[in-house]
Amino acid sequence: MTDVIRESWLATKKSIRKKLKKGYVLLIVPNSKAPIRNLTIPYFIFLSFFILFGINLYFLVRYPFRISEIIKLEYKAYSLREVISKQDKALRRIDPCLRVTHDLEKKLNEQNRFYAEMEQQYNVVRNRKNRSNKNVSLVHLPQYTLSSTDQDFSKLGVLNNNLDYLEKEVEATSSSLNTLLAKYKDYDRQLDFTPTIWPVVHQRRISSGYGYRKHPVYKRRIKHQGVDIPTRYGTPVRATAEGKVTIAGSKGGYGLLVEINHGYGYKTRYGHNSRLIVKVGKWVKKGQIIAYAGSTGTSTGPHVHYEVRINNVPVNPRPYLK
Numbered sequence: 001m002t003d004v005i006r007e008s009w010l011a012t013k014k015s016i017r018k019k020l021k022k023g024y025v026l027l028i029v030p031n032s033k034a035p036i037r038n039l040t041i042p043y044f045i046f047l048s049f050f051i052l053f054g055i056n057l058y059f060l061v062r063y064p065f066r067i068s069e070i071i072k073l074e075y076k077a078y079s080l081r082e083v084i085s086k087q088d089k090a091l092r093r094i095d096p097c098l099r100v101t102h103d104l105e106k107k108l109n110e111q112n113r114f115y116a117e118m119e120q121q122y123n124v125v126r127n128r129k130n131r132s133n134k135n136v137s138l139v140h141l142p143q144y145t146l147s148s149t150d151q152d153f154s155k156l157g158v159l160n161n162n163l164d165y166l167e168k169e170v171e172a173t174s175s176s177l178n179t180l181l182a183k184y185k186d187y188d189r190q191l192d193f194t195p196t197i198w199p200v201v202h203q204r205r206i207s208s209g210y211g212y213r214k215h216p217v218y219k220r221r222i223k224h225q226g227v228d229i230p231t232r233y234g235t236p237v238r239a240t241a242e243g244k245v246t247i248a249g250s251k252g253g254y255g256l257l258v259e260i261n262h263g264y265g266y267k268t269r270y271g272h273n274s275r276l277i278v279k280v281g282k283w284v285k286k287g288q289i290i291a292y293a294g295s296t297g298t299s300t301g302p303h304v305h306y307e308v309r310i311n312n313v314p315v316n317p318r319p320y321l322k
């Protein structure tokens with residue numbers, strides 16, 4: 001069996017050798033009488049020549065296509081470089097923007113401190129309470145640690161987060177400020193209806209206070225329902241708060257009396273006037289002149305008998321004179 005294989009192998013070898021030995025003869029014929037020369041070209045060189053020729057032809061045909069591809073790629077690279085440079089510029093703008101968010105954080109905190117101050121002031125005015133040290137709610141931008149890779153894009157993320165955070169905080173602060181402003185306005189309006197001023201301008205003296213006293217006319221201890229403010233005859237008497245006139249006329253010991261209903265349970269009375277210039281039902285503003293002082297009714301000299309009533313019960317007017 002092995003002999004058969006060996007023989008067949010030898011035959012193949014022989015045939016290859018034979019083929020390689022095959023070749024072509026190139027005749028070089030001169031146009032003179034010189035002898036003809038011949039050049040033997042072996043088969044494999046001939047074959048190599050055609051292979052090389054074929055390869056060259058392939059690259060020659062492919063070359064123009066490659067050139068156009070290269071031009072396209074060059075153009076793409078150029079546009080990408082443009083995009084990169086634009087993005088670089090944009091990214092360089094992130095740092096200043098980030099700094100602005102930190103400035104805004106500071107400003108917002110200033111506003112929050114101001115708000116806390118105003119709220120405390122409001123509580124002091126409104127409730128006559130002492131200052132309580134309420135904590136100011138301060139804004140703190142979220143802290144991020146940036147990784148070294150992709151830093152510029154992380155910065156953009158931080159910037160966006162900061163802006164979102166600040167937007168919410170600004171909204172919260174402005175809503176708190178609006179609420180406080182509304183409270184102030186309400187209180188301001190309420191103050192219009194609360195007696196706070198003296199009924200006589202340029203007079204800050206009380207000749208007879210509120211409470212039990214020996215009555216100057218009846219000469220016995222009677223509760224004084226208001227305070228007496230000495231005046232000159234004819235001095236203008238002012239409404240101490242806004243409201244509606246409920247009494248305007250002569251009323252017993254009060255003499256010529258004006259009573260104003262201010263709402264919120266408040267009423268004020270002004271007695272012993274010489275002349276009234278308002279009628280029942282008239283709406284009067286705080287500080288508006290309603291009468292002229294005198295000494296009508298049970299009185300020993302010109303003065304204003306001033307009363308403050310809460311739910312129709314006379315109270316000490318002193319705290320309402322400011």
Ligand SMILES: [Zn+2]
Pocket residue numbers: 208224226227228304305306
């Ligand atoms: Zn009096």
